Amino acid sequence: MKKFFITTPIYYVNDKPHIGHTYTTVAADILSRFYRNGASTFFLTGTDEHGTKVCQSAQKQEVEVKKFCDEVAQNYQKTWKALDVNYDFFVRTTDKYHEEFVKLILTRLKDNGFLYEGEYEGLYCEGCEEFKSEKDLVSGCCPIHKTFPIKLKEKVWFFKLAQFQDKIFSHLGKDFVVLPQKREAELTSFLKNEKLHDVAISRPRDRVEWGIDLPWDNNQVIYVWIDALFNYLSGPLSSRGFNFSNKHWEDILEALNDFWPADIQLIGKDILRFHAVIWPALLLALGLPLPKRLFVHGFFTINGEKISKSLNNAVNPVDLKKEFGLAALRYYLFRDFSFGEDGDVSLENLVERYNADLADNIGNLLSRSLTLVQKYGALKQKIEFKKDEDLENLFRNFKFKEALEKINLLAREKNQLIDKEKPWALIKEAHQGKEFAIENNSQIKFEKILISTLETLLIISYYLKPFLPLEAEKIETAIKNLEPEIVFPKILLEDTITKKQDINK
Ligand SMILES: [Zn+2]
Numbered sequence: 001m002k003k004f005f006i007t008t009p010i011y012y013v014n015d016k017p018h019i020g021h022t023y024t025t026v027a028a029d030i031l032s033r034f035y036r037n038g039a040s041t042f043f044l045t046g047t048d049e050h051g052t053k054v055c056q057s058a059q060k061q062e063v064e065v066k067k068f069c070d071e072v073a074q075n076y077q078k079t080w081k082a083l084d085v086n087y088d089f090f091v092r093t094t095d096k097y098h099e100e101f102v103k104l105i106l107t108r109l110k111d112n113g114f115l116y117e118g119e120y121e122g123l124y125c126e127g128c129e130e131f132k133s134e135k136d137l138v139s140g141c142c143p144i145h146k147t148f149p150i151k152l153k154e155k156v157w158f159f160k161l162a163q164f165q166d167k168i169f170s171h172l173g174k175d176f177v178v179l180p181q182k183r184e185a186e187l188t189s190f191l192k193n194e195k196l197h198d199v200a201i202s203r204p205r206d207r208v209e210w211g212i213d214l215p216w217d218n219n220q221v222i223y224v225w226i227d228a229l230f231n232y233l234s235g236p237l238s239s240r241g242f243n244f245s246n247k248h249w250e251d252i253l254e255a256l257n258d259f260w261p262a263d264i265q266l267i268g269k270d271i272l273r274f275h276a277v278i279w280p281a282l283l284l285a286l287g288l289p290l291p292k293r294l295f296v297h298g299f300f301t302i303n304g305e306k307i308s309k310s311l312n313n314a315v316n317p318v319d320l321k322k323e324f325g326l327a328a329l330r331y332y333l334f335r336d337f338s339f340g341e342d343g344d345v346s347l348e349n350l351v352e353r354y355n356a357d358l359a360d361n362i363g364n365l366l367s368r369s370l371t372l373v374q375k376y377g378a379l380k381q382k383i384e385f386k387k388d389e390d391l392e393n394l395f396r397n398f399k400f401k402e403a404l405e406k407i408n409l410l411a412r413e414k415n416q417l418i419d420k421e422k423p424w425a426l427i428k429e430a431h432q433g434k435e436f437a438i439e440n441n442s443q444i445k446f447e448k449i450l451i452s453t454l455e456t457l458l459i460i461s462y463y464l465k466p467f468l469p470l471e472a473e474k475i476e477t478a479i480k481n482l483e484p485e486i487v488f489p490k491i492l493l494e495d496t497i498t499k500k501q502d503i504n505k
Helices: 019-036 052-060 065-082 096-111 162-171 181-193 224-229 231-239 249-256 269-285 317-324 326-332 347-376 389-396 400-421 423-432 441-464 469-481 493-504
Strands: 004-007 041-048 089-092 115-125 130-132 150-159 177-179 202-204 217-222 264-268 293-297 300-302 343-345
Touching: 004 019, 004 231, 019 041, 019 065, 019 264, 019 293, 019 300, 019 317, 041 065, 041 231, 052 065, 065 089, 065 317, 089 231, 096 115, 096 224, 096 231, 150 202, 150 217, 150 269, 162 181, 162 269, 177 181, 181 269, 217 224, 224 231, 224 269, 231 249, 264 269, 269 293, 317 326, 317 347, 326 347, 326 469, 343 347, 347 400, 347 423, 347 441, 347 469, 347 493, 389 400, 389 441, 400 423, 400 441, 423 441, 441 469
Parallel strands: 004 041, 004 264, 041 089, 177 293, 264 293, 300 343
Antiparallel strands: 115 130, 115 150, 202 217
16 A cells, blocks of 8 residues: 655755754654554655765765765764654665666666757856856855856756656646645746756766766766655665666566655755756656655744854754753744744744743643642543544644644633633532532533543644654643643743853854
């Protein structure tokens, strides 16, 4: 049976795992945990390990390139483990199975007439490792690296991207949906108004040595971006120990059926074109279906500043966990702005949100209701759980912020109900009533309030679980045993501020 397949981009090993990667990866974790209730899911993440920049970084550290990649890939794996990210497979583009797969794919594309040899001349940004069009440049400079691109002319292999323009367009919004809607609109207008050009898929080996050989021309290396895109197919296959070297294309297609098309591919807005134009064209050339949904998330700033290596604010997520706890981190990233939009985060807000929502609202509701049960006697009715359609829809539509708002609203309403009805007073009334009147109105009311509160808390824990698996389980256990527990101890801002400054150093 086909698995519900969720992917993150694979992260470039030239960068350490930071809070930006964390955002995408935890989002994928949340979705896969949500969909795992009822479906068999497959969650893929990994690292992108080829290209000149990787070579340069390794040289700078005087480490052999593969060893450098091993270390960074391991660092990513450790980070995801520390953040309770439960992926199914970690794909690495320098692993043999991936390299073999990419060679097989490129050979197939060539055999089917989608590749040709030609000469490429253009403006090349060494930082981006890509050719730039005049339009991409700001005052002649790469807007990302603030450097002038160099003029480069070289013999390379091309993929016939141009011929797929109408085909991609005809799938867009149908079996290939790009979300949020504004991103699809952006793409529609791009495909309508701009003419697609064929793209180079290889580089001369003398310029880029760290990459996969073009199978029929070992003076050429496969362009890192093309190589990387195929991780979405090589990853799930190799998770099964699939051996590419002696398989027929039909065997590969059959094995891919269990995963592909991906149900959700999460990407950042900076890599939209690769994933919404080149990737679909490559898939169409191979006769494969397009991913069902491409979800494009926004970027966030920290205290108003862009996250970047040079600004040195690329906060290490493991440090944040040590400082504020994993619950605060995983919760906060999705609480303050809608998934798909840009937003700003601050560590003060992180603490405030945690305390206001989790400690004072949800945590308080749990401990006060269970304390009442413990103090004033057993409940006669069963506590039952029912899914909340509204929350189901919010998750299915990637509305994480809105889901967390709804969860908090549910808790707030019950806290208000308890404030208003004062169940502790009701139970005293009930006990003062006639000795033999086993059930009187106050007793019934007391029971009703607490049952409905605990049922709401079960809904809350169920939908909080993808965000906070550990804490949600604690809530469920507390309700099952009717034992009050402090699941969300308050974070004292005074304790954290000095440490926080250390982190920002
Ligand atoms: Zn650049």
